[in-house]
Amino acid sequence: MKLYLDNCCYNRPYDDQTQERIHLEGEAVLAIINKYKQNDNEIIGSPVLDMEIEQIRNIEKQEEVRNFYEETINRKIGYNLDILKCVKELSEQSNIRTLDRFHLSFAEYAEVDVLLTTDDKFKKACSKLNLNTKVMNPLNFLLEVMGNERND
Numbered sequence: 001m002k003l004y005l006d007n008c009c010y011n012r013p014y015d016d017q018t019q020e021r022i023h024l025e026g027e028a029v030l031a032i033i034n035k036y037k038q039n040d041n042e043i044i045g046s047p048v049l050d051m052e053i054e055q056i057r058n059i060e061k062q063e064e065v066r067n068f069y070e071e072t073i074n075r076k077i078g079y080n081l082d083i084l085k086c087v088k089e090l091s092e093q094s095n096i097r098t099l100d101r102f103h104l105s106f107a108e109y110a111e112v113d114v115l116l117t118t119d120d121k122f123k124k125a126c127s128k129l130n131l132n133t134k135v136m137n138p139l140n141f142l143l144e145v146m147g148n149e150r151n152d
Contacts, residue, residue: 001145002042004107005029006100006117007052009138010069014061025118028138032116033072045073046106048099077110096125107133116141 013026036043053069056062077083086105090096096104100122107115108131115135117123126135136144 001036001114002044002110002112003032003036004044004046004103004110004112004115004133005033005072005138006103006115006119006122007049008118009116010049010053010065010072011056011061012118012138013068014064025138028142029116032138032142037072037074042075043073044106044110044112045069045076046103047076047079048102048106052099075110077106080109083109090129094125094129096122100125104131104133104135114141114145 009025009029012022012029015022015026017023017026033043049069053062053066056065083102083105086108087098087101090101090104091098094101100117100119103117104115104126106112112133115126115133116138117135118137120137123135123137
């Protein structure tokens with residue numbers, strides 16, 4: 001199974017952990033990545049993730065997130081015409097924000113099974129589209145998908 005995590009997932013373990021949802025999502029992200037790295041599953045990166053990480057204003061957090069991201073991914077997809085075409089099509093089909101359209105396009109192009117996000121609006125907008133990639137919150141993924149793997 002291939003995964004793509006959007007920028008909010010890479011940030012989550014470094015966000016304010018005093019909020020319960022943020023803490024739980026951060027722990028879920030760490031558990032998912034740990035499990036996937038142990039099983040040599042693919043975690044896909046992209047230049048859009050690189051760009052978003054570079055835009056983190058807090059330099060210390062930026063460095064932590066960048067290191068976490070670089071240690072996590074085992075393949076990075078570059079820009080190409082198919083991805084740009086998909087971004088354009090998504091802009092015509094939905095009101096998904098530009099960077100999220102890029103994340104989704106990279107995930108679709110790489111034939112990713114699941115794109116993880118903590119962004120509820122992004123997830124809801126994706127649920128209205130006909131996608132090959134499933135878009136999920138890391139907590140739900142941990143409970144539904146990884147929970148089922150244990151039972152198989």
